[in-house]
Amino acid sequence: MKKLYFVIAALIVAxxxxxxxxGGGAASSDAIKVGQVTDLGGIDDKSFNATAYAGAEKAVADxxxxxxxxxxxxxxxxxKNIQQFIDEDTDLIVTVGFLxxxxxAVAAKANPETYFAIVDYSYPDCFGTDFVEGQxxxxxxxxxxxxxxxxxxxxxxxxxxxxxxASTQTGKVATFGGINIPxxxxxxxxxEAGVKYYNEQNDANVEVLGWSTAASDGSFTGNFDSxxxxxxxxxxxxxxxxxxxxPVAGPVGLGSAAYCQETGSCKIIGVDxxxxxxxxxxxxxxxxxxxxxxxxAVYDTIKSVVDGNFAGxxxxxxxxxxxxxxxxxxxxxxxxNAEIEAAxxxxxxxxxxxxxxxxQ
Amino acid sequence: MSETATPSQTKTGxxxxxxxxxLVPVLAVVTGLIIGAIVIVASGANxxxxxxxxxxxxxxxxxxxxxxLQVYFSTGETKELLRAxxxxxxxxxTATPYIFAGLSVALGFRAGLFNIGAEGQFFIGALCSAFVGxxxxxxxxxxxLPLAILAGALGGALWGMIPGYLKAxxxxxxxxxxxxxxxxxxxxxxxxxxxxxxxxxxxxxTPNVLPTAELPRFFDDPLRFNLGFFLALxxxxxxxxxxxxxxxxxxxxxxxxxxxxxxxxxxxxxKNLVLVMALAGGLAGMxxxxxxxxVDHWVGQGFSAGYGFDAIALALLGKSHPxxxxxxxxxxxxxxxxxxxxxxxAGIPIxxxxxxxxxxxxxxxxxxxxxxxxxxxxxxxxxxxxxxGWGK
Numbered sequence: 152m153k154k155l156y157f158v159i160a161a162l163i164v165a166x167x168x169x170x171x172x173x174g175g176g177a178a179s180s181d182a183i184k185v186g187q188v189t190d191l192g193g194i195d196d197k198s199f200n201a202t203a204y205a206g207a208e209k210a211v212a213d214x215x216x217x218x219x220x221x222x223x224x225x226x227x228x229x230x231k232n233i234q235q236f237i238d239e240d241t242d243l244i245v246t247v248g249f250l251x252x253x254x255x256a257v258a259a260k261a262n263p264e265t266y267f268a269i270v271d272y273s274y275p276d277c278f279g280t281d282f283v284e285g286q287x288x289x290x291x292x293x294x295x296x297x298x299x300x301x302x303x304x305x306x307x308x309x310x311x312x313x314x315x316x317a318s319t320q321t322g323k324v325a326t327f328g329g330i331n332i333p334x335x336x337x338x339x340x341x342x343e344a345g346v347k348y349y350n351e352q353n354d355a356n357v358e359v360l361g362w363s364t365a366a367s368d369g370s371f372t373g374n375f376d377s378x379x380x381x382x383x384x385x386x387x388x389x390x391x392x393x394x395x396x397x398p399v400a401g402p403v404g405l406g407s408a409a410y411c412q413e414t415g416s417c418k419i420i421g422v423d424x425x426x427x428x429x430x431x432x433x434x435x436x437x438x439x440x441x442x443x444x445x446x447x448a449v450y451d452t453i454k455s456v457v458d459g460n461f462a463g464x465x466x467x468x469x470x471x472x473x474x475x476x477x478x479x480x481x482x483x484x485x486x487x488n489a490e491i492e493a494a495x496x497x498x499x500x501x502x503x504x505x506x507x508x509x510x511q
Numbered sequence: 512m513s514e515t516a517t518p519s520q521t522k523t524g525x526x527x528x529x530x531x532x533x534l535v536p537v538l539a540v541v542t543g544l545i546i547g548a549i550v551i552v553a554s555g556a557n558x559x560x561x562x563x564x565x566x567x568x569x570x571x572x573x574x575x576x577x578x579x580l581q582v583y584f585s586t587g588e589t590k591e592l593l594r595a596x597x598x599x600x601x602x603x604x605t606a607t608p609y610i611f612a613g614l615s616v617a618l619g620f621r622a623g624l625f626n627i628g629a630e631g632q633f634f635i636g637a638l639c640s641a642f643v644g645x646x647x648x649x650x651x652x653x654x655x656l657p658l659a660i661l662a663g664a665l666g667g668a669l670w671g672m673i674p675g676y677l678k679a680x681x682x683x684x685x686x687x688x689x690x691x692x693x694x695x696x697x698x699x700x701x702x703x704x705x706x707x708x709x710x711x712x713x714x715x716x717t718p719n720v721l722p723t724a725e726l727p728r729f730f731d732d733p734l735r736f737n738l739g740f741f742l743a744l745x746x747x748x749x750x751x752x753x754x755x756x757x758x759x760x761x762x763x764x765x766x767x768x769x770x771x772x773x774x775x776x777x778x779x780x781x782k783n784l785v786l787v788m789a790l791a792g793g794l795a796g797m798x799x800x801x802x803x804x805x806v807d808h809w810v811g812q813g814f815s816a817g818y819g820f821d822a823i824a825l826a827l828l829g830k831s832h833p834x835x836x837x838x839x840x841x842x843x844x845x846x847x848x849x850x851x852x853x854x855x856x857a858g859i860p861i862x863x864x865x866x867x868x869x870x871x872x873x874x875x876x877x878x879x880x881x882x883x884x885x886x887x888x889x890x891x892x893x894x895x896x897x898x899x900g901w902g903k
Contacts, residue, residue, distance in 0.1 A: 186855075191813040221855055225816035227735075227806050228851075231601060234733050235855050238594065249714055250811055261732060330705055332713040373701055 312345020381406025568852025606844025636796025667796015675788025
């Protein structure tokens with residue numbers, strides 16, 4: 152029992168010490184503080200949380216800001232993590248994903264001195280709460296301290312669609328999504344438009360499976376986590392004759408990539424980041440990737456805080472400002488690359504638009 | 512905890528047996544923290560920073576509390592004071608669903624059933640409460656709020672009753688069936704959030720519940736401390752009363768301790784198994800209710816981070832006694848809640864808390880380790896029968 156008393160005594164002493172040294176709060180420092188609150192994907196999701204944080208890390212290297220992140224493991228963490236950063240007098244809080252929309256708006260309203268940037272979301276939007284009175288749903292004027300980071304991924308999807316149409320052997324390309332929501336379908340709309348544009352330019356007849364902008368519907372796995380679904384969707388698209396697939400469902404697409412690699416019957420178009428970098432094991436089956444450069448958006452936002460010219464409202468990442476783009480197309484001929492560049496230039500200057508091609 | 516009277520106990524032995532009962536869990540927690548400290552040191556961080564941040568993250572900083580009180584008494588300004596008590600209240604908020612879910616699993620253990628389905632029952636309870644919370648309009652709070660909680664409890668009860676019935680009637684093992692019911696609940700909620708229960712707009716989330724269905728909060732934003740915590744304590748007392756002071760409770764414990772004896776004593780195994788699973792489901796459902804009506808006000812994907820699974824651990828830690836469950840739930844609440852501060856200020860991954868929890872459970876499940884480590888002489892107590900084998 153002596154040992155037991157020793158342990159208890161040590162514990163009491165330790166708790167006293169901890170209490171004493173715990174009260175100091177954050178060490179005061181003049182550096183700009185940046186905090187990122189992830190969504191449920193976590194910081195190493197190889198997708199938008201990781202990409203956004205890469206931008207913060209670059210800002211740490213370039214501007215000497217302090218950056219850290221808090222991972223959310225469930226819905227009620229969003230608010231808690233934002234409060235934690237507010238409590239630490241963080242200058243800029245980056246929240247990732249539309250599910251943090253309400254908590255970000257409420258916190259921004261209550262803390263007008265703190266800057267916020269939210270990925271994949273922009274205000275005003277009442278978060279589906281049209282019948283709840285007194286809910287904060289902001290706008291650039293109502294929430295001047297919030298910047299919504301949005302991305303014209305349809306432009307990049309367009310280029311990927313064009314590349315896919317040019318590369319297919321079977322005359323059929325496919326895409327599927329996680330769930331039928333705009334941040335997902337915008338990739339698919341661009342993809343379809345790119346294929347259609349290729350057909351017009353080259354008098355071809357490449358078919359798109361898995362999405363129709365006219366019907367506003369397509370193939371969806373219903374989740375963003377099942378690799379098995381990625382595999383079975385890829386399998387059925389291959390059976391229908393497609394040989395290039397763009398899965399817009401986060402890690403679900405890795406299941407499709409595994410299927411393509413095992414069977415050698417298809418190629419994959421990655422989304423969000425360059426998959427040859429984030430998942431190099433599948434490099435041989437990746438045609439290209441539609442990149443949503445959240446790192447650049449976050450970096451630019453931090454830069455604006457450092458420079459003292461942060462402005463709320465909406466940031467739109469486009470081909471023109473480098474906010475979106477595609478990675479090098481595997482095995483592309485010089486002509487194809489030139490055609491893609493020409494299309495990118497036309498999309499940038501507005502002479503070509505996704506809606507125009509789709510006749511919407 | 513002296514009321515956990517096992518037949519071998521005499522009245523005079525109660526006090527020392529209470530100490531004995533508490534000894535292993537307390538030592539398990541302490542040992543878990545010590546080994547956690549070793550892991551923190553091994554990861555290159557300062558253990559005092561880490562546990563200091565864990566402490567202030569779960570209880571708040573005493574210095575700040577004093578400052579807050581000074582500001583309050585001199586100016587009447589409450590903002591600093593609220594900031595000072597925020598961590599403590601947030602820990603209680605985190606503990607609330609743990610209490611409900613822990614009671615659910617503990618009740619199952621008492622009847623010899625292993626309810627792994629608390630997580631699914633939690634989801635169903637949350638969805639049912641949310642549905643009543645946003646769709647039923649025009650009721651006063653005094654009716655709407657209880658109705659929403661009741662909906663959650665009934666939804667969870669239904670979800671728990673199904674495996675209970677399958678077990679009682681066909682001998683299908685509840686572990687398998689509750690796991691299956693979890694998956695059905697997860698996929699059902701995916702579908703509901705993308706379809707029938709989706710709010711206007713594109714996000715796969717339910718609409719906000721109406722203010723009349725919200726569990727009242729005691730402080731202004733951002734403090735989320737609400738009536739749910741006290742409701743949980745009340746329910747814990749009711750479960751205690753039910754288990755130890757009613758005939759049905761006695762029957763349930765008898766079925767758990769020795770089903771054959773219970774059967775020959777004229778107790779209905781079928782009735783009791785179904786009843787226990789329904790009640791356990793109802794309790795887990797109420798965990799979901801309390802979370803949606805008190806904290807989140809809407810349900811989206813990733814609504815729970817495994818409250819139902821952690822509940823198994825804390826029911827074990829609480830020795831399946833309602834009061835033990837409350838204590839363990841508070842411990843888990845403080846650990847989980849303080850972990851945010853530890854992650855942020857000391858740069859310790861939040862996973863370290865899972866490691867500590869895991870270690871605690873290992874020591875609880877294998878008390879011999881703790882007894883050997885601290886050289887405690889083993890005392891002959893009746894080990895609680897947790898589950899029985901396959902079938903009946």
